Amino acid sequence: MNDQPIIEAVDLCIDYRLNKRWLNAIQSVSLTINPLEIHGLVGESGSGKSTLALALMRYLAPNARIPQGRILFEGEDLIPKTTAEMREIWGSQINLVPQDALASLNPAYRIGEQIAEITRLHKGLSKPEAWDRAVEMLRRVRIADPEAVARRHPHQLSGGMQQRVTIAMALSTQPRLLILDEPTTSLDVTTEAVILDLFRDLIRDNEAAALYVSHDLGVVAQLCDRVTVMYGGEVMASTPVIEMYQRPLHPYTISLLASLPRPTEGAETRLPTIDGVAPSLAERPHGCVFAPRCPVALDKCFDEKPPLEHIRDSAGTSRLIKCHRWREIDDGTLAIATTPVQAEASAPPGQHYVLKARDLDITFEKPKLWDRITRKQKKAVHAVDDVSLSIRARSTLGLVGESGSGKTSLARIIVGLYTADDGEIELLDLPLSLDLHERSREALSELQMVFQNPNDALNPYRTVGNALARTINRLVTTDMSQAAIQRRVYELLNLVRLTPQYATRYPAELSGGEKQRVAIARAFAANPALVIADEPTSALDVSVQSVILNLLKDLRAQEGASYLFISHNLSAVSYLADWIIVMYLGHIVEEGTQEQVYNVPSHPYTEALLSAIPNPDPTVEQGEIRLDGEVPSARRIPSGCRFHTRCPRKIGAICEDETPPWRDAGDEHFIRCHIPIEELIALQQTKPDAQPQPVAQAED
Ligand code: SF4
Ligand code: SF4
Structure with a gap:
């Protein structure tokens, strides 16, 4: 194998034509990917990482142009090539695995036909040969019964299976370069862990190289060999992965890593955050693009753009960096705060309960009279x-x-969006009707919800002030004058660290993080006793996520609110939660304090979830437990222990036949499993034998 880079971007600029003028999106970017390398490309929304990734395959939007630079694919410049010439390369030598697998599959064709078409077109295989190759590729991405799956249509597969199919398609022609654009962002952590293992193996087996675009620093740490960090359309740093995580030298990289959620001591600490928002294309600063948010910016930084330097740091590592002050950071004379800080306001959990729910039960799509x-x-x-x-x-x-564990359904029952079939809820020691229409205004004001996507929660035609005033009017029971409502609007904005000027803005004028702050302000309009937050940070960038998590902690301390915090991000949960419940297929399988649940002993399902978390430290190996298959359909709940079809610790027929008992692990820590606690402790200090098997589609 020769050492020529697979792809090289040299001094690349990309502009977009917007509102009749050209705006620069990517400025003088250089990036090299060598054979067998998995190169991570990280940055916040708007950093230009997806534009750059698509530009490397000369796959840009019609309103884009490349005014400067070269893109060398195995030494050959792609920029002068015609679209017809590029089509020869796309699909055969450079392939893309997109974030939205379903959108990239044709709903009208069977899976096997779609994979076969690529090898017929690019490898000249006959129809039967191409079909066999398609089945073989499905087998290689560890899909069980690939012959049957090849005959299915995309909508008949789960999200994880669809993503495996796009990987099979992308690898079917043995490309030299794979562009992976956030391919696991919409997947569960357990499926993500399996897909990442697949990438690792298949990229090596194919002797390919890959560019992995992600906002998830944990995934990049575990998968990539080298990382390039982008901000405002420019490369801030490019480093071997271990050095980037262990000795970041750029203030932006240091701040990003510091803002990752992690378990912290009690309620008294707050994550370091990056103030402000990333600049839009039209507002890129003249000097260092990160200067308005940089904690150590000098006057010079606002006037003079730092050069992208190829340096060798004091430890001898070769890297690219763009900062006036990297030498001071390297020699230790300049430090940037990276540890969680002590909060001004804090208060420990109270003794009394704001909410008690017993025996809640809900079934959808019950057979109707006609069906019977x-x-x-x-x-x-x-x-x-x-x-x-x-x-x-x-x-x-x-x-x-x-997904499919029932956590969102449970939250919706509590907030009244679904009416439970059975069970009881008490709010502040008073019975709460399961039916939303029977709940009093007082009860409604005590129970609020923050949704995952603030766009769904905010009316685009109402200003922020108007939206907050309406909520105050609707939920606050005492009569309030217009002036008092206005004062309360400003108080609420202040509560979520927004200035009064935001009252006149429309949602379209806000960033994602600002919208979520407005949604939180609205939830706090009537001083609720309980806020149900359903994945409130999962649509946000890492830097914004830390701001929202800190804000939720502050509001808990200042306003005395409680939260039911739902998240697939176990790191975010570990930062915020005092107690945790783990759900699987509609059942709670473990409950305890944050510390108990995240440590031995834990339910085998919790153990697998924790093992799948990509650790944002490349020197710490990711856990090795992988779950077989997918969550079964709630239409066909397995007998005995519901988790037995996937459990790496299954002990035998008892798991298939008998419902496991609750076991008391002490101090109100409970685990629902047939394995006694002492044995679970001994077992969890060893690896389970089971290895991941080909994944079968959960029947629906
Ligand atoms: S050049 Fe200045 S503003 Fe930019 S990252 Fe370095 S210290 Fe911060
Ligand atoms: S009861 Fe059996 S299958 Fe269920 S979690 Fe325990 S060991 Fe696994």
Whole structure:
């Protein structure tokens, strides 16, 4: 194999034509990917990472142009090539795995046909040969029964399976370069861990190279060999992965890593944050593009753009860096705060409970009378089954589990968006009707929800002030004058660290983080006792996520609110939650304090979830437990222990036949498993034998 880089961007600029003028999106970027290298490209939204990734395959939007630079693919410049010439390369030598797998699959064609078409076109295979190759590729991405899956249509597969299919398609022609554009962002952590293992193996087996675009620093740490950090359309740093995480020299990289959530001591600490927002294309600063948010910016930084330097640092590592002050950081004379800080306001959880829920149960799509008359076997979806929980004042209960675990259904029952079939809820020691229409205005004001996507929660035609005033009017029971409402609007904005000027803005004028702050302000309009936050940070960048998590902690301390915090991000849950419940297929399988749940002993399902978290330290190996297959459909709940079809610790027929008992691990830590606690402790200090098997589609 020769050492020629697979792809090289040299001094590359990309502009977009917007509102009749050209705006610079990528400025003088240089990047090299060598054979067998997995190169991470990280940065916040708007940093230009996806534009750069697509530019490397000369796959740009019609309103884009490349005014400067070269893109060398195995030494050959791609820029002068015509679209027809590029089509020869796309699909055969450079392939893309996109974030949205379903959007890239044709709904009208069977999976096998779609993969076969690529090898027929680019490798000249006959129809039967191409079909065999498609089945072989599905087998290589560890899909069980690949012959059957090849005959299915995309909508018949789960998200994880669809993503495996796009990987199979991308690798079917043995390309030299794979562009992976956030391919695991929409997947559960357990599926993500399996897909990352696949990438690692398949890229090496194919002797390919890859560019992995991601905002997830944990994934990049575990998968990549080298990392380039982008901000405002420019490269800030490019370093071997271990050095980037262990000795970051750029203030932006240092701040990004510091803002990652992690378990911290009690409620008294707050994550370091990066103030401000990333600049838009039209507002790029004249000097260093990071200067307005940089904690150590000098006057010079605002006037003079630092050069992208190829340096050798004091430890002898060769890197690219763009900062006037990297030498001071390298020799230790300049330090940037990276440890969680002590909070001004804090208060420990109270003793009394704000919410108690007992035996909640909900089933969707129950067989109707007509189905019974026609004897149609329609299976019901038992989404939440006999769930009880309680939440103390000024505390956070974290709720974790994969998609299909029932966590969102449970939250919606509590907030009244779904009416439970059975069970009881008490709010502030008073019975709360399961039916939203029977809840009093007082009860509604005590229970608020923050949704994952603030765009869905904010009316685009109302100003922020108007939206907050309406909520105050609707929920606050005492009569308030217009002046008092206006004062309360400003108070709420202040509460979420927004200035009064935001009252006149429309949602379209706000960044994602600002919108989520407005949604939180609205939830706090009537001083609720409990806020249900359903994945409130999962649509946000890392730097914005830390701001929102800190804000939630501050509000808990200042306003005395409690949270039910639902997230697939186990690191975010570990930062915020005092207690955690883990759900699987509508059941709670473990409950305890944050510390108990994240340590031995834990339920085998919790153990697998924790093992799948990509650790943002490349020297710490990711856990090795991988879950077989996917969460079964809630229409066909497995007998005995619901987790037995995937459990790496399964002990035998008892797991298939008998519902496991609750086991008391002490100090109100409970685990639902047939394995006694002492044995679980001994077992969890060893690796389970089971290895990941080909994944079968959960039947629906
Ligand atoms: S050049 Fe100045 S503003 Fe930019 S990252 Fe370095 S210290 Fe911060
Ligand atoms: S009861 Fe059996 S299958 Fe269920 S979690 Fe325990 S060991 Fe695994």
